[in-house]
Amino acid sequence: MIKLIGVRKIFPGRNGKEDVEALxxxxxxxxxxxxxxxxxxxxxxxxxxxxxxxxLVPIDAGEVLIDGTPVRGPGPERAMVFQNIxxxxxDTVLANVAFGLELRGxxxxxxEERAHKFIRLVGLEGWEQRMPGELSGGMQQRVGLARALxxxxxxxxxxxxxxxxxxxxxxxxxxxxxxxxxxTRTTVVFITHSMEEAVLLGxxxxxxxxxxxxVVEIVPVPLPRPRGGRIDxxxxxxxxxxxxxxxxxxxxDMQPDLVRSKEALAGVSS
Amino acid sequence: MTVxxxxxxxxxxxRARGLALGIGPSVSALILLAVVWELVGRVVGAAFLPPLSxxxxxxxxxxxxxxxxxxLATSLTNLVLGFGISLAIGLGxxxxxxxxxxxxxxxDIYVNAFLTAPSLVFAPIFFTLFGLGRGSVIALIVMYSTFxxxxxxxxxxxxxxxxxxxxxxxxxxxxxxxxxxxxxxAATPLIMAGVRLGAGRAVKGMINGEMFIxxxxxxxxxxxxxxxxxxxxxxxxxxxxxxxxxGAAKAVQIVDARLTSWMPSTVRAE
Numbered sequence: 001m002i003k004l005i006g007v008r009k010i011f012p013g014r015n016g017k018e019d020v021e022a023l024x025x026x027x028x029x030x031x032x033x034x035x036x037x038x039x040x041x042x043x044x045x046x047x048x049x050x051x052x053x054x055x056l057v058p059i060d061a062g063e064v065l066i067d068g069t070p071v072r073g074p075g076p077e078r079a080m081v082f083q084n085i086x087x088x089x090x091d092t093v094l095a096n097v098a099f100g101l102e103l104r105g106x107x108x109x110x111x112e113e114r115a116h117k118f119i120r121l122v123g124l125e126g127w128e129q130r131m132p133g134e135l136s137g138g139m140q141q142r143v144g145l146a147r148a149l150x151x152x153x154x155x156x157x158x159x160x161x162x163x164x165x166x167x168x169x170x171x172x173x174x175x176x177x178x179x180x181x182x183x184t185r186t187t188v189v190f191i192t193h194s195m196e197e198a199v200l201l202g203x204x205x206x207x208x209x210x211x212x213x214x215v216v217e218i219v220p221v222p223l224p225r226p227r228g229g230r231i232d233x234x235x236x237x238x239x240x241x242x243x244x245x246x247x248x249x250x251x252x253d254m255q256p257d258l259v260r261s262k263e264a265l266a267g268v269s270s
Numbered sequence: 271m272t273v274x275x276x277x278x279x280x281x282x283x284x285r286a287r288g289l290a291l292g293i294g295p296s297v298s299a300l301i302l303l304a305v306v307w308e309l310v311g312r313v314v315g316a317a318f319l320p321p322l323s324x325x326x327x328x329x330x331x332x333x334x335x336x337x338x339x340x341x342l343a344t345s346l347t348n349l350v351l352g353f354g355i356s357l358a359i360g361l362g363x364x365x366x367x368x369x370x371x372x373x374x375x376x377x378d379i380y381v382n383a384f385l386t387a388p389s390l391v392f393a394p395i396f397f398t399l400f401g402l403g404r405g406s407v408i409a410l411i412v413m414y415s416t417f418x419x420x421x422x423x424x425x426x427x428x429x430x431x432x433x434x435x436x437x438x439x440x441x442x443x444x445x446x447x448x449x450x451x452x453x454x455x456a457a458t459p460l461i462m463a464g465v466r467l468g469a470g471r472a473v474k475g476m477i478n479g480e481m482f483i484x485x486x487x488x489x490x491x492x493x494x495x496x497x498x499x500x501x502x503x504x505x506x507x508x509x510x511x512x513x514x515x516x517g518a519a520k521a522v523q524i525v526d527a528r529l530t531s532w533m534p535s536t537v538r539a540e
Binding site for chain 1: 431433434436437438439440441442443447451452455456458530532533
């Protein structure tokens with residue numbers, strides 16, 4: 001179980017500019033085996049929040065606890081999947097998936113065997129000896145996912161992992177992720193800017209405010225599981241559409257200065 | 271079949287013709303140059319431009335006498351020792367400057383000053399320090415080639431994508447692991463670009479050193495021939511020097527190609 005208590009993060013202003021408060025008093029409890037999605041407006045600090053849980057950025061106040069232990073840096077029980085994928089371009093798919101295990105000193109034979117297992121799981125069998133540059137974006141992110149799963153983490157942290165993919169690839173990977181997650185039930189914290197994605201994947205959705213980011217609402221997703229394999233049917237159900245619409249209302253209302261009034265637009269057209 | 275494939279890859283009209291003759295474009299250019307040299311040398315008949323055949327004849331003579339080989343061996347020894355020292359200092363200091371802001375802040379301005387200053391002005395100092403021999407030449411080679419490698423190595427390390435380092439840290443890499451398994455391989459292509467520049471400068475330093483201070487090597491031989499107004503001899507040695515430069519560049523290129531074969535060929539300098 002992950003607990004965030006009064007988490008605050010301030011980025012000091014450079015060259016005399018004012019400090020920027022990225023996270024303001026975040027309180028959140030993430031249950032074991034839960035798929036939690038986090039959504040918020042652009043620049044609301046959701047990635048910073050994930051990096052704080054990952055131990056990649058120090059926080060200025062509060063506490064991030066994992067099973068009661070405060071986070072002081074990255075740890076073996078957490079693994080991350082990155083938006084820009086961050087594969088090692090000089091290594092094969094196999095070596096990339098085995099990378100986390102290699103750092104932990106797992107002997108070559110054993111780590112390659114385990115890597116093979118996760119390469120199969122993400123559907124990349126036969127691609128082990130290819131280089132990342134030879135793979136499409138979607139396949140690269142499958143490697144990124146396999147690399148994180150290979151260290152068998154208790155918590156999987158995913159930072160807009162499908163954000164840079166085209167819509168069709170994204171849908172296929174969402175299905176894949178749901179299928180894998182419903183088989184493994186690892187705790188997942190998943191950042192996204194897509195409302196559909198937040199609803200399709202999550203058990204609960206955390207809605208964050210504009211900067212400084214704080215939690216404004218936690219939306220439960222009562223859609224039935226397993227969702228894997230029939231994600232499209234889920235995607236067209238009335239409950240799905242209702243939650244998505246609710247999220248959009250919240251997010252839109254948070255950014256009134258970006259929503260132009262009819263009067264303003266009338267002034268332009270006349 | 272292979273010929274057809276090669277022609278398709280070569281693309282251009284001129285290249286395709288070169289291949290039809292069974293030779294590459296660079297060899298064709300060389301043959302053309304040789305023919306022009308021979309013709310101009312014969313027609314003009316100037317003392318400073320003997321025809322190629324006479325120069326080659328003199329070269330064979332010098333080789334037979336043993337003078338060239340002896341001096342070539344001396345020069346190459348100087349080059350290998352000098353460039354070896356340069357590599358050690360250049361890569362070592364460059365990595366420190368790239369990795370530690372403080373080291374960079376302390377040394378940057380001096381390294382840049384030494385890079386810009388004409389290295390030959392240090393010749394008299396080396397002469398008084400190391401005397402009229404190998405030591406001075408080696409010191410000058412180091413002076414010529416080290417600083418460019420320090421600067422390129424430092425910027426190679428600094429320009430490694432922060433997302434790759436972050437990925438490494440998220441998988442709990444220690445500082446040493448991060449450096450060896452992520453930063454160094456990622457920086458290698460740019461580091462090797464610097465090593466190429468350094469190798470070129472090392473050859474320059476070698477010849478300049480031998481011509482201006484030391485009484486050894488190819489540079490010294492060239493001075494001697496020049497004093498006797500032996501244009502054929504001077505040009506014969508010039509050919510050997512160009513061959514040494516070519517060999518040095520080729521050697522670095524081979525190492526580079528092996529280390530960075532993972533780079534897509536469109537990015538890698540050929």
